[in-house]
Amino acid sequence: xxxxxxxxxxxxxxxxxxxxxxxxxxxxxxxxxxxxxxxxxxxxxxxxxxxxxxxxxxxxxxxxxxxxxxxxxxxxxxxxxxxxxxxxxxxxxxxxxxxxxxxxxxxxxxxxxxxxxxxxxxxxxxxxxxxxxxxxxxxxxxxxxxxxxxxxxxxxxxxxxxxxxxxxxxxxxxxxxxxxxxxxxxxxxxxxxxxxxxxxxxxxxxxxxxxxxxxxxxxxxxxxxxxxxxxxxxxxxxxxxxxxxxxxxxxxxxxxxxxxxxxxxxxxxxxxxxxxxxxxxxxxxxxxxxxxxxxxxxxxxxxxxxxxxxxxxxxxxxxxxxxxxxxxxxxxxxxxxxxxxxxxxxxxxxxxxxxxxxxxxxxxxxxxxxxxxxxxxxxxxxxxxxxxxxxxxxxxxxxxxxxxxxxxxxxxxxxxxxxxxxxxxxxxxxxxxxxxxxxxxxxxxxxxxxxxxxxxxxxxxxxxxxxxxxxxxxxxxxxxxxxxxxxxxxxxxxxxxxxxxxxxxxxxxxxxxxxxxxxxxxxxxxxxxxxxxxxxxxxxxxxxxxxxxxxxxxxxxxxxxxxxx
Amino acid sequence: xxxxxxxxxxxxxxxxxxxxxxxxxxxxxxxxxxxxxxxxxxxxxxxxxxxxxxxxxxxxxxxxxxxxxxxxxxxxxxxxxxxxxxxxxxxxxxxxxxxxxxxxxxxxxxxxxxxxxxxxxxxxxxxxxxxxxxxxxxxxxxxxxxxxxxxxxxxxxxxxxxxxxxxxxxxxxxxxxxxxx
Numbered sequence: 001x002x003x004x005x006x007x008x009x010x011x012x013x014x015x016x017x018x019x020x021x022x023x024x025x026x027x028x029x030x031x032x033x034x035x036x037x038x039x040x041x042x043x044x045x046x047x048x049x050x051x052x053x054x055x056x057x058x059x060x061x062x063x064x065x066x067x068x069x070x071x072x073x074x075x076x077x078x079x080x081x082x083x084x085x086x087x088x089x090x091x092x093x094x095x096x097x098x099x100x101x102x103x104x105x106x107x108x109x110x111x112x113x114x115x116x117x118x119x120x121x122x123x124x125x126x127x128x129x130x131x132x133x134x135x136x137x138x139x140x141x142x143x144x145x146x147x148x149x150x151x152x153x154x155x156x157x158x159x160x161x162x163x164x165x166x167x168x169x170x171x172x173x174x175x176x177x178x179x180x181x182x183x184x185x186x187x188x189x190x191x192x193x194x195x196x197x198x199x200x201x202x203x204x205x206x207x208x209x210x211x212x213x214x215x216x217x218x219x220x221x222x223x224x225x226x227x228x229x230x231x232x233x234x235x236x237x238x239x240x241x242x243x244x245x246x247x248x249x250x251x252x253x254x255x256x257x258x259x260x261x262x263x264x265x266x267x268x269x270x271x272x273x274x275x276x277x278x279x280x281x282x283x284x285x286x287x288x289x290x291x292x293x294x295x296x297x298x299x300x301x302x303x304x305x306x307x308x309x310x311x312x313x314x315x316x317x318x319x320x321x322x323x324x325x326x327x328x329x330x331x332x333x334x335x336x337x338x339x340x341x342x343x344x345x346x347x348x349x350x351x352x353x354x355x356x357x358x359x360x361x362x363x364x365x366x367x368x369x370x371x372x373x374x375x376x377x378x379x380x381x382x383x384x385x386x387x388x389x390x391x392x393x394x395x396x397x398x399x400x401x402x403x404x405x406x407x408x409x410x411x412x413x414x415x416x417x418x419x420x421x422x423x424x425x426x427x428x429x430x431x432x433x434x435x436x437x438x439x440x441x442x443x444x445x446x447x448x449x450x451x452x453x454x455x456x457x458x459x460x461x462x463x464x465x466x467x468x469x470x471x472x473x474x475x476x477x478x479x480x481x482x483x484x485x486x487x488x489x490x491x492x493x494x495x496x497x498x499x500x501x502x503x504x505x506x507x508x509x510x511x512x513x514x515x516x517x518x519x520x521x522x523x524x525x526x527x528x529x530x531x532x533x534x535x536x537x538x539x540x541x542x543x544x545x546x547x548x549x550x551x552x553x554x555x556x557x558x559x560x561x562x563x564x565x
Numbered sequence: 566x567x568x569x570x571x572x573x574x575x576x577x578x579x580x581x582x583x584x585x586x587x588x589x590x591x592x593x594x595x596x597x598x599x600x601x602x603x604x605x606x607x608x609x610x611x612x613x614x615x616x617x618x619x620x621x622x623x624x625x626x627x628x629x630x631x632x633x634x635x636x637x638x639x640x641x642x643x644x645x646x647x648x649x650x651x652x653x654x655x656x657x658x659x660x661x662x663x664x665x666x667x668x669x670x671x672x673x674x675x676x677x678x679x680x681x682x683x684x685x686x687x688x689x690x691x692x693x694x695x696x697x698x699x700x701x702x703x704x705x706x707x708x709x710x711x712x713x714x715x716x717x718x719x720x721x722x723x724x725x726x727x728x729x730x731x732x733x734x735x736x737x738x739x740x741x742x743x744x745x746x
Contacts, residue, residue: 180734356732
């Protein structure tokens with residue numbers, strides 16, 4: 001068995017793992033970054049990035065056989081011909097669903113940071129104080145002030161485009177100048193401002209370089225070209241991903257060793273020192289097992305995989321999984337409720353359209369239960385607001401010259417504005433929502449299959465009903481027509497925001513991680529991906545994972561220097 | 566040459582001639598081209614499908630930036646339809662061929678009126694065979710998709726650009742009829 005020694009090992013080269021790598025390497029730690037999938041190099045490994053729509057064999061559609069073999073990932077909106085190579089196929093990486101859960105994954109260097117929707121909002125204390133106020137989960141051990149400087153650090157480096165909106169529910173950040181919202185989004189903003197004191201329609205803050213600063217050019221990135229083909233990988237580095245930003249930055253330090261095709265079996269625990277000693281890795285191709293040792297270990301494999309690795313890291317001291325003295329590991333998992341959409345037609349603004357595209361839309365921050373409990377459900381929801389208008393291709397009627405004339409002899413004309421909002425609802429993490437390991441079946445690498453059980457509850461149903469009612473009313477006030485409500489009834493998972501399972505907390509009896517993201521009972525192990533989340537709130541979570549990762553990594557460096565871990 | 570070998574060769578040549586003659590006149594059942602659930606048309610039938618597509622949606626000579634319709638239709642049918650739908654398409658294709666009685670598999674695409682009258686008649690009749698209707702509608706739909714997703718149509722009609730030069734949030738379309746949007 002081979003052995004290698006590092007200062008730090010990071011499991012997972014996605015959104016949060018990339019940030020840990022950057023922070024540790026910048027401060028001189030010899031760091032091993034493990035990724036179970038293949039390497040993806042910025043630009044050279046974006047095979048479809050410059051392809052025109054007509055160059056795709058099936059014009060974007062996924063072949064029947066692929067869909068049939070992979071029904072779960074096929075339900076994801078992003079699983080298309082241009083980026084299917086970045087998404088995990090069900091057949092290759094099976095798991096068990098004790099209750100339906102559509103698990104969407106990206107196993108490669110860069111992980112889901114290549115595929116994300118790039119929406120970035122800070123949490124406020126209305127979010128961090130939620131569990132304590134409303135009596136669910138446990139109190140977060142941190143507050144906004146603890147994370148604010150790290151949000152700033154991440155925003156400046158990643159490049160976040162937005163407006164300073166001055167909202168107490170959604171703290172402002174270090175923004176690059178935002179693009180303008182379109183006429184109908186502006187119109188709706190005004191309607192909502194006139195009719196509701198508690199509601200705001202704002203520019204959707206996003207991890208795109210509306211303007212490239214020196215720090216972005218140093219990364220080799222440049223301004224977003226507004227192609228809106230982001231999921232293919234952006235050759236301009238116009239949006240933030242680990243592949244275009246943090247990982248090459250860490251590599252530049254000379255302190256990073258990146259090992260793709262490395263499936264982590266477990267974190268090793270040294271009974272004598274009472275610390276983790278490293279990780280046991282299986283080469284995904286050869287199945288060869290290698291042990292790597294280190295002073296600290298960061299788990300950033302994505303919420304569910306991180307929890308499963310900890311559960312599989314058994315020792316005499318931790319027979320139920322590393323850090324799992326309480327049996328809480330894998331429990332209190334949450335996600336976001338994305339089931340509801342309200343759509344409509346807007347007949348106004350007929351003389352205007354949008355020229356070009358931008359990679360974001362408008363955003364309506366949570367306005368329910370902010371200062372006090374007002375509804376029959378806990379917490380609340382944010383929402384997107386989309387307004388667009390395009391030239392309509394009439395598919396024509398009949399056959400022959402009459403048909404081709406209808407299409408080719410008339411320039412396509414603009415149709416009406418289509419508007420819509422989608423719910424982004426907080427779910428309440430519950431003990432009954434869990435991740436655990438199967439006791440008998442294993443995957444191709446001999447690791448136990450993961451079992452997942454998550455479901456909506458009465459709180460989610462009440463919230464959805466409220467969303468439909470409120471947004472229908474808001475659309476009516478705007479004079480929108482043909483308003484429709486749609487409940488996709490999709491299983492949890494398609495939101496791709498699974499969180500929790502190794503929650504942070506103040507007390508080792510009721511949580512898995514402390515305020516620095518260390519396992520309470522094994523302080524040289526840190527968890528800074530979505531698994532650490534104590535509650536879900538309504539914001540897109542990646543910005544918070546990145547800030548938490550940067551904060552914990554810097555704490556780890558200081559703690560190492562002081563000999564505390 | 567041994568006598569037995571000579572007889573064998575004559576027999577093979579005769580069979581080949583028969584097959585070639587049948588191919589030439591398109592007498593095969595289209596379902597004969599089904600292999601492992603996919604439809605592998607011979608050149609004659611592929612050309613016939615191209616003519617059907619051109620009859621349904623005439624675009625000949627419009628642009629060389631439109632993919633050949635028959636190739637696109639067969640790719641989409643074989644790759645994106647279920648085995649049951651591929652079978653249905655093959656049966657419908659055969660029904661169409663028989664209905665049109667075009668054993669030579671040639672259509673004068675410049676004089677399509679007679680064919681289109683029959684096609685529209687099929688779609689109008691409730692009692693028309695499901696497979697035949699499916700074939701007609703699939704060829705029509707995929708011919709349209711081939712056109713409207715072509716470089717010709719997207720660039721010249723929809724003004725698609727992979728890299729937009731600019732973004733204007735509120736654009737007055739009444740003042741810009743001739744500009745690319």
